[in-house]
Amino acid sequence: xxxxxxxxxxxxxxxxxxxxxxxxxxxxxxxxxxxxxxxxxxxxxxxxxxxxxxxxxxxxxxxxxxxxxxxxxxxxxxxxxxxxxxxxxxxxxxxxxxxxxxxxxxxxxxxxxxxxxxxxxxxxxxxxxxxxxxxxxxxxxxxxxxxxxxxxxxxxxxxxxxxxxxxxxxxxxxxxxxxxxxxxxxxxxxxxxxxxxxxxxxxxxxxxxxxxxxxxxxxxxxxxxxxxxxxxxxxxxxxxxxxxxxxxxxxxxxxxxxxxxxxxxxxxxxxxxxxx
Amino acid sequence: xxxxxxxxxxxxxxxxxxxxxxxxxxxxxxxxxxxxxxxxxxxxxxxxxxxxxxxxxxxxxxxxxxxxxxxxxxxxxxxxxxxxxxxxxxxxxxxxxxxxxxxxxxxxxxxxxxxxxxxxxxxxxxxxxxxxxxxxxxxxxxxxxxxxxxxxxxxxxxxxxxxxxxxxxxxxxxxxxxxxxxxxxxxxxxxxxxxxxxxxxxxxxxxxxxxxxxxxxxxxxxxxxxxxxxxxxxxxxxxxxxxxxxxxxxxxxxxxxxxxxxxx
Numbered sequence: 204x205x206x207x208x209x210x211x212x213x214x215x216x217x218x219x220x221x222x223x224x225x226x227x228x229x230x231x232x233x234x235x236x237x238x239x240x241x242x243x244x245x246x247x248x249x250x251x252x253x254x255x256x257x258x259x260x261x262x263x264x265x266x267x268x269x270x271x272x273x274x275x276x277x278x279x280x281x282x283x284x285x286x287x288x289x290x291x292x293x294x295x296x297x298x299x300x301x302x303x304x305x306x307x308x309x310x311x312x313x314x315x316x317x318x319x320x321x322x323x324x325x326x327x328x329x330x331x332x333x334x335x336x337x338x339x340x341x342x343x344x345x346x347x348x349x350x351x352x353x354x355x356x357x358x359x360x361x362x363x364x365x366x367x368x369x370x371x372x373x374x375x376x377x378x379x380x381x382x383x384x385x386x387x388x389x390x391x392x393x394x395x396x397x398x399x400x401x402x403x404x405x406x407x408x409x410x411x412x413x414x415x416x417x418x419x420x421x422x423x424x425x426x427x428x429x430x431x432x433x434x435x436x437x438x439x440x441x442x443x444x445x446x447x448x449x450x451x452x453x454x455x456x457x458x459x460x461x462x463x464x465x466x467x468x469x470x471x472x473x474x475x476x477x478x479x
Numbered sequence: 480x481x482x483x484x485x486x487x488x489x490x491x492x493x494x495x496x497x498x499x500x501x502x503x504x505x506x507x508x509x510x511x512x513x514x515x516x517x518x519x520x521x522x523x524x525x526x527x528x529x530x531x532x533x534x535x536x537x538x539x540x541x542x543x544x545x546x547x548x549x550x551x552x553x554x555x556x557x558x559x560x561x562x563x564x565x566x567x568x569x570x571x572x573x574x575x576x577x578x579x580x581x582x583x584x585x586x587x588x589x590x591x592x593x594x595x596x597x598x599x600x601x602x603x604x605x606x607x608x609x610x611x612x613x614x615x616x617x618x619x620x621x622x623x624x625x626x627x628x629x630x631x632x633x634x635x636x637x638x639x640x641x642x643x644x645x646x647x648x649x650x651x652x653x654x655x656x657x658x659x660x661x662x663x664x665x666x667x668x669x670x671x672x673x674x675x676x677x678x679x680x681x682x683x684x685x686x687x688x689x690x691x692x693x694x695x696x697x698x699x700x701x702x703x704x705x706x707x708x709x710x711x712x713x714x715x716x717x718x719x720x721x722x723x724x725x726x727x728x729x730x731x732x733x734x735x736x737x738x739x740x741x742x743x
Contacts (some may be wrong), residue, residue, distance in 0.1 A: 230499040275711055277711040278711065281714065286693060342648065346611070348693075351694070351708050351711060351712075351713040352563070353708070353709070353713075354711050385695065386611040386693055387611055387693025387694050387695050387699070388693075388694050388695055388696070388708070389693075389694060390707060390711050391696070394689075398693075401595065402593070402594055403589065403593050403594055403595075403610050405610070412607070465688030471680075
């Protein structure tokens, strides 16, 4: 009995080894027909848009597979600094892209700004807290969710509130009252909207692109006027270690081309017109 | 003599495996300490995020462990000593949080105690809100960490030799007295190690907490949440917090092991 178990064990090890070897030789021999995989590290706020864009690109280019990894920009930056090697990095914040550029992780001349986004306040459709204007956010008892000060959407939220505090129509008391209503500081926008849809929060500061087209009936938006709003600019670029520069460049061209732009507009972003 | 040699041979044979495994466990922990300078570590300690998270974590994990002991001991005793219909179901139910991904536990807790939750809806009518409070942190920890104590406690009660209890009973001791003076002392080391595991699990709880209690400094931001949050900003703070968490966990477990190492 024991012998049978042992031989099965050895057999399965051999089979796995055979598979691994077959896999290696396969890629070496017929590299041209094998689909190329492009790994894209992408800020969490782009989840919906980039999923659609990647799908559209794959439909047009069956030999390319796009692997998307979504997370907070800082988390992605840390992963790259600690050895992860995607082909493309899409950042929600210039700071993190600049840090990677300075440290030599990026192919610097490929990095450019391609997208703008702004902040908005979102509220659940039921709106039990009765929030209709920005001033309602200061009412006592409103449950507000924002980002931590270290993630881009959290720091933009504080910038918006600072601008409002500087305006005598709102004032410093407004900012203090709003901050006192914060029940949770999230590290990624992707975890904010569910809290709202579950009815656990009354309002949240997020990007205006954060309400996915499918959720528009469950969540509504209050616009933040331009004078208080901030413009978030998204850079993207190719990693220095990428060995698929041509495919990467082609994908980026697609993202910033008419089809990619149309998808991003659908998700509430403002694509930046490219001159070249 | 031959017997002795055989044993040594076995140890010699297994030693590389054991050493390799211990290295695998030690190197990542040691690497945490090597990634940061002592000066940067001490500077991080001055960051209020670190102190708030430390106090909150210790407080909530201690309370959670007390609640688990209080609520879990009767159940484990019952399951160890009696049979009743549906016992296996109850047993499986108490084990369930171990296999549940913490995020699932977090969603489940929100569905139950959230503002629109099955129970939370009624609590809300009385102005009582649990989600996103320190209480939510404790509930999440109790939910996720309780199986570790309950399993261990049940096994320890089962292992107690009933003749000691019977002897105490024939000598005129009441049931409660027998439980506290005979059963618990005999099962003591098992109960304590179960409680340590629960405490350690509560201290490390992340997924259910961030889901159900949110992330707010000083209120619901325990150490694992603070580590995750500071990683978005200053990596040094995150590493310092991680080091403190490792030291505390290691220290607490080691301390309790020494305290309870009395011969029985």
